[in-house]
Amino acid sequence: MLKDDLAKLLKLQEKDSQILDQETEAGDIPEKLKERQDILKAKQEALHVIKKMAEDAAKEKKLLELDVDSKNQAIKKLSGQLNDVKTNKEYSALQQEINHAKEDVLKGEEAIIEKLMLDDDIKLKLTKGSEEVKAEEAKLKAEEEKLKAEGKQLEEAVKTEKAEREVLASAVEDKKLLARYEQIRANAGNGVAAIAVVNHSCGGCGTMLRPQETIEIHKFTHIVECEDCGRIFCG
Ligand SMILES: [Zn+2]
Numbered sequence: 001m002l003k004d005d006l007a008k009l010l011k012l013q014e015k016d017s018q019i020l021d022q023e024t025e026a027g028d029i030p031e032k033l034k035e036r037q038d039i040l041k042a043k044q045e046a047l048h049v050i051k052k053m054a055e056d057a058a059k060e061k062k063l064l065e066l067d068v069d070s071k072n073q074a075i076k077k078l079s080g081q082l083n084d085v086k087t088n089k090e091y092s093a094l095q096q097e098i099n100h101a102k103e104d105v106l107k108g109e110e111a112i113i114e115k116l117m118l119d120d121d122i123k124l125k126l127t128k129g130s131e132e133v134k135a136e137e138a139k140l141k142a143e144e145e146k147l148k149a150e151g152k153q154l155e156e157a158v159k160t161e162k163a164e165r166e167v168l169a170s171a172v173e174d175k176k177l178l179a180r181y182e183q184i185r186a187n188a189g190n191g192v193a194a195i196a197v198v199n200h201s202c203g204g205c206g207t208m209l210r211p212q213e214t215i216e217i218h219k220f221t222h223i224v225e226c227e228d229c230g231r232i233f234c235g
Helices: 002-084 088-171 175-187 211-219
Strands: none
Touching: 002 088, 002 175
């Protein structure tokens, strides 16, 4: 009887929609994982920038230290020469040179202190950045395990449900009706081909039905498809 077949079709539809939902959910897993991976990548890149800053700062500090060292040696050398000069003019010129070098040393030492303060700041950022990367790595690992388990679970559920849908499908006696259902389902955007009348409207597209149409549908003498969306009315 058509009425029975349509009722079976509605059950089959329910199962097919469930399968589609689960397949969609399983399909979303790689993207979810990628979102987490991208977050980790961004944190790793930020940490890399800080590390580079730390390296550059260390290099600059080293250069400043070398400069101060060489200036100090020059001062020592010039100071030694003070005893050997013959004229006042030479003496004051040398003294001036020493004073210049001393000023440079002072400036260099100030710059080193500045770098040291900056160093502390970078070190703090480095610690914070490393901790964030570690935390994100742990999150990713947990998420990977969770999603892997979810994926496996969905895969198994879909397998079982597909077997169940085969039983439901074979129970539909009118094979032409079944073929029509499959055809509509393949073309329908959301995989829905069998629907019921809901509040005097098509349960698929919401189009209001004429009273006569509703009566026709509920006579179950022939298959009625929605004039708008083409889906099969099952009751
Ligand atoms: Zn419709």
